[in-house]
Amino acid sequence: MPTRPGGKPADCVYLFLAPDNPEAFKALAKIIGRADLLTDARFNTPQARIRHYDGMGEATASPFAQAR
Numbered sequence: 676m677p678t679r680p681g682g683k684p685a686d687c688v689y690l691f692l693a694p695d696n697p698e699a700f701k702a703l704a705k706i707i708g709r710a711d712l713l714t715d716a717r718f719n720t721p722q723a724r725i726r727h728y729d730g731m732g733e734a735t736a737s738p739f740a741q742a743r
Contacts, residue, residue: 694724694731707738 692699697720704712712718712734717727724731 690735692731692735694728695721697721700724703735707735709735709738 690703692703694700700718701713704710715734716723717730718724718734
């Protein structure tokens, strides 16, 4: 995911997170300041995260883009 709009490949962060690991997702959500994702129906269960996998990437990318 680009860390800023129009970022080059060297400006990217690659984060791999298995959607079926609830503890890892919970930790990520808290670390990036998106605890709201834990109650979002698209992401609050492993099955929901699998169904909405692309949306999960979009939802977790914005804190990284703001860090630059």
